[in-house]
Amino acid sequence: MRVLFADSVGKSTVTDLEARGHTCVVEPTLQAGDLAARVAGFDVLVVRSTKVGAEVFEGADRLALVIRAGAGTNTIDTATAAARGVLVANLPGRNAIAVAELTLGLLLAVDRRIVDGTVDLRAGRWDKKSYSAAQGLYGATIGVLGLGSIGLEVAQRAAAFGMHVMALSKPGRSARTTARLEELRVRTVETLEDLLPACDVVTLHLPSSPDTVGLVDKDFLSLMKPGAVLLNTSRGELVDEDALLEALDEKDLRAGLDVYADEPGSGQAEWTSRLAQHPRVVGTHHIGASTQQAQDAIADGVVEIVDAFVRGEPPHCVNLTPSRIGSSTLTVRHLDRVGVLARVLDLLSRKGLNVEQMQNRVFRGGDAAVATIDVDGVVTDDLVAELGASSDVLGVSSTTIDSA
């Protein structure tokens, strides 16, 4: 396969993929605007922050997979990719510890004014008096918005500092996450109105989505305690930056930011930002994921996704439907013979049932197989009986797909 890297990733990725016979072309200086013209002839595109717009998929001749060498996929037009049948996969969790470490680093830097102090020392100024006014983190309350891979790592580290952790309750959390929240004594509340006024620190670990863009607006900030700290290591567009600038000045809020709404897409650029330059902000350059440990984990992950893609089972695809779609799943256990599935599908077609997705797995030994078929339409007992009546069919069952 031909793989184009439009951002820098660990060298081991290229070495490992080439050792498997793939051709890798590494062009980390490629700009988003040039990608559409460059992508022809490649099966796989690997990106970090480079934007992948609709034009890339429209111009691609054989592109089948885009790998986001990181967590957030908001920089990729996943809908157009889906319409063109191109898989988009990410690597959730691989850089979570790195981002959590930076988040706590920003918090400590804000609380102790470490950056201002360093700047003064470098300029030859000793000022223990001005820098002796920190509040301290022990016993303070931190609200964690987004309890995914990064949010949980932040909660764990905050708890280790003796902070009280709060979060919003969310239906459908896994038993594992629920147990983890109990272990960390995370107090959950129903609404932002309950959460924000109780927090000395609020930290954002949500993806950028229509639900979250602009979440931190005037109303949100007005609910925060005067003097509280806002941390954002997720995405800049979650914050209304004008509203934050006002709250920094008028409510004495402080902020630790790794991401900005209009941050440059490239690694180096001339860039000025009123927010990043504000004296109550400690800022970094979207480097949350940029530790060697995280980048090694990401480099391994890219190779794992390509390997799985070659086997036909790519993981972490963000633009496929959930595992079950339609109204019912039919499970048909059958003899592994030519024509059996065709007869099953023919009967479904005659009954007006649209097949949404299906998988056929062969049992060890190769005598029998099991097909799981998600269909849209009404599966009657008669249909199940008719399918099961064939001598090639070993058993049929049907379960309803919960549309919730």
Ligand SMILES: NC(=O)c1ccc[n+]([C@@H]2O[C@H](COP(=O)([O-])OP(=O)(O)OC[C@H]3O[C@@H](n4cnc5c(N)ncnc54)[C@H](O)[C@@H]3O)[C@@H](O)[C@H]2O)c1
């Ligand atoms: N600064 C960096 O370098 C850096 C690195 C990695 C990730 N990120 C950003 O951090 C985000 C989170 O990363 P992650 O690995 O923890 O992702 P994740 O998917 O593991 O966690 C996101 C969590 O947010 C929750 N969520 C989503 N929408 C929500 C909503 N509207 N309300 C409440 N909860 C909601 C999800 O259920 C999930 O628990 C990424 O999407 C990315 O934008 C930044």
Ligand SMILES: O=C(O)CC[C@@H](O)C(=O)O
């Ligand atoms: O690759 C990067 O440097 C940033 C990655 C980060 O924003 C992510 O979403 O994983």
